Amino acid sequence: MALQYTYSTHALPSPRTTKSLPPDFPSLARRYEALRLEALLTSPSAFASTHAIERKFTPEEWADKIWRDDAVVLVCVAHPAAESNQTPGAAPTLDGQWAGSAILRGPMPAHEYALPPDSGAPPCGSDDTETKWQMTAVFASAAHRGRGLGKLLIQAGKDYALAQSPGLVSQRPASVRLRVLIHPDNMAILSLYSASGFVDVARTTGQEAYRTNGDLSSWELKLQSLTDEMKVYWKTAKVAVVMEWLGEVE
Numbered sequence: 712m713a714l715q716y717t718y719s720t721h722a723l724p725s726p727r728t729t730k731s732l733p734p735d736f737p738s739l740a741r742r743y744e745a746l747r748l749e750a751l752l753t754s755p756s757a758f759a760s761t762h763a764i765e766r767k768f769t770p771e772e773w774a775d776k777i778w779r780d781d782a783v784v785l786v787c788v789a790h791p792a793a794e795s796n797q798t799p800g801a802a803p804t805l806d807g808q809w810a811g812s813a814i815l816r817g818p819m820p821a822h823e824y825a826l827p828p829d830s831g832a833p834p835c836g837s838d839d840t841e842t843k844w845q846m847t848a849v850f851a852s853a854a855h856r857g858r859g860l861g862k863l864l865i866q867a868g869k870d871y872a873l874a875q876s877p878g879l880v881s882q883r884p885a886s887v888r889l890r891v892l893i894h895p896d897n898m899a900i901l902s903l904y905s906a907s908g909f910v911d912v913a914r915t916t917g918q919e920a921y922r923t924n925g926d927l928s929s930w931e932l933k934l935q936s937l938t939d940e941m942k943v944y945w946k947t948a949k950v951a952v953v954m955e956w957l958g959e960v961e
């Protein structure tokens with residue numbers, strides 16, 4: 712019989728929420744490294760970077776992928792139901808099998824978030840009235856797919872963005888604008904974001920997808936690997952599907 716699990720999601724420590732590096736940070740970075748390398752190995756077409764590049768990262772580079780000002784790493788932890796050591800009612804912890812992850816960039820200033828006008832993207836609000844975020848690199852380990860991890864990670868992104876947003880404007884609730892840029896062939900991820908309330912709002916180029924995902928170093932490597940014809944395609948063809956979700960802080 713297949714093992715039963717319960718799942719919890721967590722935002723890894725980042726400078727926005729934690730004053731200094733927690734003592735267990737090197738161990739967290741090693742666990743994230745293992746999950747990320749699994750993602751790059753098993754779903755090579757889904758990500759901007761590659762296993763060949765990231766398997767050479769040093770422990771310091773892995774730490775920098777988590778401890779950063781511009782983004783937070785979200786993980787989903789699987790807890791075997793039969794082996795749960797947790798006290799009933801206690802909050803789930805990072806102990807357990809790391810089975811999924813995602814990266815949430817933001818809050819991004821309007822000038823960085825904006826897409827070129829010909830993308831058809833709707834105008835966004837000013838930074839005084841809303842925070843702007845972009846989700847990227849959602850991954851569920853193959854053994855745990857189809858059990859709602861993708862949805863849980865997206866919900867964790869929404870919750871984190873909402874929690875970071877109140878107080879922007881006194882007397883009024885702030886809004887959250889959360890976006891994802893998707894390759895149109897990735898039906899699973901298109902369905903996943905639709906099922907999570909995201910709406911198709913625009914089309915943009917592969918280059919813009921790399922830029923707004925914060926993957927500029929991967930973009931330089933990508934360019935080197937392309938023929939001149941494909942370079943033009945990635946810079947001009949509007950193939951990335953832009954999906955957006957708007958939320959209000961209660």
Ligand SMILES: CC(C)(COP(=O)(O)OP(=O)(O)OC[C@H]1O[C@@H](n2cnc3c(N)ncnc32)[C@H](O)[C@@H]1OP(=O)(O)O)[C@@H](O)C(=O)NCCC(=O)NCCS
Binds near residue numbers: 847858
């Ligand atoms: C995409 C991915 C994260 C989905 O994870 P998951 O935990 O299996 O997804 P969920 O169980 O939360 O599925 C939620 C919804 O997503 C959609 N979905 C998930 N997998 C799907 C698939 N293979 N085909 C079509 N729709 C799919 C469905 O709408 C599903 O809702 P339903 O279960 O009510 O039908 C996972 O398949 C994955 O890691 N893929 C490889 C990495 C990748 O492509 N990442 C995207 C980078 S941009």
